[in-house]
Amino acid sequence: MVTLVLLLLLLVPLYFFFKKPAGLPPGPWGLPVVGKLPDTTVDICTQVNRLRKTHGDIILWRMGSRLHLFLCEYNVIKEALARLEFTDRPDYHTYNAFAEEGIRGILSGNGLPWRNIRRSSLRHLRDLGMGKTRLEESIHYEAKCLVKELRKTTDKVQPLSMCVVLAVYNVVNKMVADKRYEMDDPKGLEFVDKILTVNQKLQGPVFFFNVFPILVTLAPSFLKKKLGLYDLEEAAKFINDATSETVQEHKAKLDPSKPRDLIDHLLIDHQENDQDPSDNNEKLSIQATITELFLAGTETTSTTMKWSILYFIKHPDVQHKLHEEIDSVFPKGTLPYYHERNKLPYLEATMHEIHRIATMAPMAAAHVSSQDTYFHGYSIPKGTIIVPFLECCHNNPLVWENPDQFNPGRFLNPDGTFNTRREGFIAFGTGRRACVGENIARVEVFVLLVALLQNFTFTKVPGEVLSTEKDPKDIIINVPKQYNVIITERQ
Numbered sequence: 001m002v003t004l005v006l007l008l009l010l011l012v013p014l015y016f017f018f019k020k021p022a023g024l025p026p027g028p029w030g031l032p033v034v035g036k037l038p039d040t041t042v043d044i045c046t047q048v049n050r051l052r053k054t055h056g057d058i059i060l061w062r063m064g065s066r067l068h069l070f071l072c073e074y075n076v077i078k079e080a081l082a083r084l085e086f087t088d089r090p091d092y093h094t095y096n097a098f099a100e101e102g103i104r105g106i107l108s109g110n111g112l113p114w115r116n117i118r119r120s121s122l123r124h125l126r127d128l129g130m131g132k133t134r135l136e137e138s139i140h141y142e143a144k145c146l147v148k149e150l151r152k153t154t155d156k157v158q159p160l161s162m163c164v165v166l167a168v169y170n171v172v173n174k175m176v177a178d179k180r181y182e183m184d185d186p187k188g189l190e191f192v193d194k195i196l197t198v199n200q201k202l203q204g205p206v207f208f209f210n211v212f213p214i215l216v217t218l219a220p221s222f223l224k225k226k227l228g229l230y231d232l233e234e235a236a237k238f239i240n241d242a243t244s245e246t247v248q249e250h251k252a253k254l255d256p257s258k259p260r261d262l263i264d265h266l267l268i269d270h271q272e273n274d275q276d277p278s279d280n281n282e283k284l285s286i287q288a289t290i291t292e293l294f295l296a297g298t299e300t301t302s303t304t305m306k307w308s309i310l311y312f313i314k315h316p317d318v319q320h321k322l323h324e325e326i327d328s329v330f331p332k333g334t335l336p337y338y339h340e341r342n343k344l345p346y347l348e349a350t351m352h353e354i355h356r357i358a359t360m361a362p363m364a365a366a367h368v369s370s371q372d373t374y375f376h377g378y379s380i381p382k383g384t385i386i387v388p389f390l391e392c393c394h395n396n397p398l399v400w401e402n403p404d405q406f407n408p409g410r411f412l413n414p415d416g417t418f419n420t421r422r423e424g425f426i427a428f429g430t431g432r433r434a435c436v437g438e439n440i441a442r443v444e445v446f447v448l449l450v451a452l453l454q455n456f457t458f459t460k461v462p463g464e465v466l467s468t469e470k471d472p473k474d475i476i477i478n479v480p481k482q483y484n485v486i487i488t489e490r491q
């Protein structure tokens, strides 16, 4: 009897301590301490879509020790990301792995340092040609180099060459560090391979350190190794060391009257603003920003190219229409500028459909609530992770008819022109943290696809099964499964 009373005395307060507080949005609460962990064998979008049937578009899911607020509808996401208190990034360990001395950059930073570096980076990127012909000329150059390199690989069965990734990386590298690699340069190929490796290490089980931050301190070494933490730290060190060296080289050769690239511009800003010369924070913030631009800008865009070719192989009819459209306005040897995209409405529609169906950044990048607040009548505690679930928006059957079907036509008006006002498309995020490189990415994909389609036909390897299924571990970037392709020169 005494044991029973003691047990009750212990359990009742524990029940109230761990019970889901009233007023929170609906969704899985799970067990004390561990919450409810996602099923790692099913992709997270499918799992959230199942919850959506009972809970609606705003779902609170306690994973580990963290509350995650999944926002699954276009207008809900737009409204949330316009809110100041949902602007910050969380203290995820995967972000910290890149932050030397805790200093973060443009993607993972917060507060005034983030606002300053975002504002000045955007201004300088525009001065350096973003949104202007100067950027396009550098993309034209990369497109020509890529076509030349791929020509060496025609009529063979092989995976898509890493040169596609290198061409994309070169565009960002030129603006950021005034450098580019030749398509067959082993150093360049090694570097882009590392960038892809970092992004892969960021996905998968290392995520547990984000939802159980205490594990970073308490987990034994074997567990950290098993969950991929050491691999991530090693890959982050490689990228950070390379970026640090690049920034040092720039500092040594800096001529404030002739800035060559983004690093020079940011260093000049630093010299002009620096009150205390021993303050290293701003320099580390430049370094972190450069690393994050390379990481955010390379895999997303090159993966868009990989999904594009995959869909061209799977849908030869779409590829054929693209060949016809491009040949009729920009025959081989004439590359378009982005402002001429209205001459290629079918290509524009196809690019949008690829962004929609593949959704490169399925959950954008996590935000966090910086204060206790209310959203749609629900109470949202400070520290809740805000997940703008772009992929769920892109496969919402109420907005997109047969969302699983690849259909560029959904972005066309009845007269064949591109439908610029298609609501519900949100591949680059929205609000204060919207993608900094949207313009670069759009122009890159447009020009590179025109150049490739002018010159080549991409076909499936007979007998090979092509899968467009998402990998359940891809929570940051949706990467297509490795596939082979046969590239044939067009006459």
Ligand code: HEM
Residues within 6 Å of the ligand: 081, 106, 107, 108, 118, 172, 292, 293, 296, 297, 298, 300, 301, 304, 360, 361, 364, 365, 366, 388, 427, 428, 429, 430, 432, 433, 434, 435, 436, 437, 438, 440, 441
């Ligand atoms: C197809 C290509 C791309 C896609 C789909 C994409 C998508 C996104 C998305 C969804 C976000 C998160 C928005 C949010 O947190 O609410 C983002 C952020 C960001 N992207 Fe991109 N992106 C692409 C290419 C690029 C490129 C080429 C660059 C740079 C050269 C870039 C730089 C960034 C940066 C720095 C951020 C963080 C902005 C901030 O936190 O203030 N992205 N991108």
